[in-house]
Amino acid sequence: MAASAGPEIERLIALLAKLPGLGPRSARRSALALLRRRDQLMRPLAQAMAEAAERVKPCGICGALDTTDPCSTCADPSRDAGLICVVEDDGARWAMERAGAFRGRYHVLGGLLSALDGRGPEALRINELVARVATGEVREVILALAATVDGQTTAHYITERLASTGVPVTSLARGVPVGGDLDWLDDGTIAQALRARRPA
Amino acid sequence: MAASAGPEIERLIALLAKLPGLGPRSARRSALALLRRRDQLMRPLAQAMAEAAERVKPCGICGALDTTDPCSTCADPSRDAGLICVVEDDGARWAMERAGAFRGRYHVLGGLLSALDGRGPEALRINELVARVATGEVREVILALAATVDGQTTAHYITERLASTGVPVTSLARGVPVGGDLDWLDDGTIAQALRARRPA
Numbered sequence: 001m002a003a004s005a006g007p008e009i010e011r012l013i014a015l016l017a018k019l020p021g022l023g024p025r026s027a028r029r030s031a032l033a034l035l036r037r038r039d040q041l042m043r044p045l046a047q048a049m050a051e052a053a054e055r056v057k058p059c060g061i062c063g064a065l066d067t068t069d070p071c072s073t074c075a076d077p078s079r080d081a082g083l084i085c086v087v088e089d090d091g092a093r094w095a096m097e098r099a100g101a102f103r104g105r106y107h108v109l110g111g112l113l114s115a116l117d118g119r120g121p122e123a124l125r126i127n128e129l130v131a132r133v134a135t136g137e138v139r140e141v142i143l144a145l146a147a148t149v150d151g152q153t154t155a156h157y158i159t160e161r162l163a164s165t166g167v168p169v170t171s172l173a174r175g176v177p178v179g180g181d182l183d184w185l186d187d188g189t190i191a192q193a194l195r196a197r198r199p200a
Numbered sequence: 201m202a203a204s205a206g207p208e209i210e211r212l213i214a215l216l217a218k219l220p221g222l223g224p225r226s227a228r229r230s231a232l233a234l235l236r237r238r239d240q241l242m243r244p245l246a247q248a249m250a251e252a253a254e255r256v257k258p259c260g261i262c263g264a265l266d267t268t269d270p271c272s273t274c275a276d277p278s279r280d281a282g283l284i285c286v287v288e289d290d291g292a293r294w295a296m297e298r299a300g301a302f303r304g305r306y307h308v309l310g311g312l313l314s315a316l317d318g319r320g321p322e323a324l325r326i327n328e329l330v331a332r333v334a335t336g337e338v339r340e341v342i343l344a345l346a347a348t349v350d351g352q353t354t355a356h357y358i359t360e361r362l363a364s365t366g367v368p369v370t371s372l373a374r375g376v377p378v379g380g381d382l383d384w385l386d387d388g389t390i391a392q393a394l395r396a397r398r399p400a
Contacts, residue, residue, distance in 0.1 A: 006256070006266045006267040006268065006271075006272060007267075008248070008251055008252045008255055008256060008267050009252060009256060009265065009266075009267075011248050012245075012248045012249065012252050015241065015244055015245040015248050016219075016245070018233075018241055019216075019222075019230040019233060019234070020226065020229045020230055020233050021221065021222060021226035021229060021230065022219075022221060022222065022230075026220065026221035028291065028294060029220045029221060029291065030219040030220055030221065030222075031252075032289065032290055032291050033218075033219060033220050034219070034249065034252070034253075035252065035253075035256055035265055035290070038253045041215065041218055042249050042252070042253045043249075043250065043253050044215055045212075045215040045216070045249060046246045046247075046249035046250040046253065047246075047250075048208070048211050048212045048215050049212065049234065049242050049243075049245060049246035049249070050243065050246040050247075050250075051208055052208050052209060052212050052231075052234070052235065052242070053234075053235075053238045053242040053243050053246065055208055056206070056208060056209060056235055065209065065235055066206045066209075067206040067207075067208050067209075068206065071206075072206060089232070090232055090235070091228065091229065091232050094228060
């Protein structure tokens with residue numbers, strides 16, 4: 001692209017284009033929107049990013065990103081320390097929190113086992129999970145991992161690693177999503193939902 | 201949304217969601233991507249925004265956003281000062297520059313006349329355009345405005361305002377876009393392309 005607006009704007013566009021969901025075209029639109037709303041949006045966003053980059057750290061207990069350590073969930077006495085929900089990353093943890101149905105604590109793995117990407121157990125926070133469960137305080141470990149090959153491989157591995165602790169390991173149910181039309185569901189989901197059918 | 205990651209991250213997500221093209225979901229994905237790539241992406245982007253917010257100003261001649269005043273195009277002696285391309289905003293100017301077909305200078309209006317939004321001529325840089333053209337240096341004014349009601353209203357108004365100067369005012373051609381399939385084109389474009397047909 002011709003350097004039509006000076007290197008500063010070109011650099012801003014190039015960096016914005018690295019955000020997920022923003023291509024080169026939407027990065028330009030974003031840069032323009034930012035330049036038009038400097039005081040309301042551009043400066044506050046720059047500051048929010050700089051502050052978050054400085055202050056957000058992984059929690060020493062569960063690995064969740066937060067500005068405090070232990071994180072706000074681990075430090076919250078009203079959250080049940082006997083229930084640990086294992087998630088792939090903070091995105092999955094935020095999704096669980098938005099659902100508002102879980103009142104226990106988390107363990108953020110930092111990824112999934114992946115033969116393709118060459119990611120083995122040592123790259124994930126699995127030893128930390130085993131150590132947490134081994135303290136004896138935990139009554140149940142809930143695996144909230146993706147229903148993909150990598151997610152299920154990881155779930156299987158964690159279940160085996162935790163077998164010796166005697167703590168029950170459960171997994172999120174598979175089935176028809178709320179609002180899901182059977183026409184649009186894949187065969188695997190329908191088959192699993194049928195096997196896991198419950199009294200109506 | 202439950203404040204699951206502290207107010208700093210919530211604030212970052214809220215600000216990111218204001219960027220065009222990013223909804224709440226993609227803003228969360230972006231925040232996560234930024235937090236994962238702090239040194240490679242988050243800090244440089246924060247700095248690029250802060251710098252651009254500070255240094256980018258509209259050019260005193262053409263109104264284009266740039267870090268220098270006059271802007272790099274107005275200051276470039278190889279750009280023909282006798283040709284002025286009138287554009288709605290910097291996004292349109294960048295698009296023209298990317299096309300790489302124009303070697304003259306620009307005039308950025310800062311919007312279009314709009315009865316709906318109550319935007320009149322005094323809100324745009326039209327007086328500045330008339331003053332530039334009146335200097336006698338300009339041989340042609342090319343209107344590169346949107347083929348919308350507002351764009352055409354603005355083009356008509358500018359043409360009338362410049363009539364007394366005697367400088368020719370032209371407009372970008374209407375027609376079939378490159379790669380455009382006639383099946384997908386609207387009737388208006390096809391009709392205009394037919395009227396403006398040229399020897400093959």
